[in-house]
Amino acid sequence: MHQFNSLDKPAIFLISLKAGGTGINLTSADVVIHYDPWWNLAAENQASDRAHRMGQKHTVKIYKMVTRNSIEEKIISLQHKKADLAKIILDNDGMAQATMNRESLLKILK
Structure with a gap:
């Protein structure tokens, strides 16, 4: 996480919704893409919130991809x-x- 948050170039951080509650803060993220919805919308919201933490430097866009x-x-x-x-x-x-x-x-x- 530290390496991802300190990069000066675009990067991708893949994470499962099941990592919720582990204290992950992605303050350098500017895009969150949900492609594996969970029946529990709160888990998805928590995943999006990982990019909306104190110290966030960018406007964050949230996308949900559904077939x-x-x-x-x-x-x-x-x-x-x-x-x-x-x-x-x-x-x-x-x-x-x-x-x-x-x-x-x-x-x-x-």
Whole structure:
């Protein structure tokens, strides 16, 4: 990390989302590309946040690459549904709409 953050030329740092919570700070990064979405959007957000740390020298652009009609596209859909459900619960707004029936849950898992 130290070497990456101190380079004077463009470089690539590949890392898995599973490295979350390890204290990684990529303050010289200017682009983050997510190509392996996780059902847990918080893990993706944490990965993006690694480039938004104290000492950041650049504007950081975040991209998400998703192939159409793929499992990744279904994961993105699940992320949105999960985020919507969390917002309803946390806002304590429309709790009656926050329920899912068996068919809806099974459809998400397909």
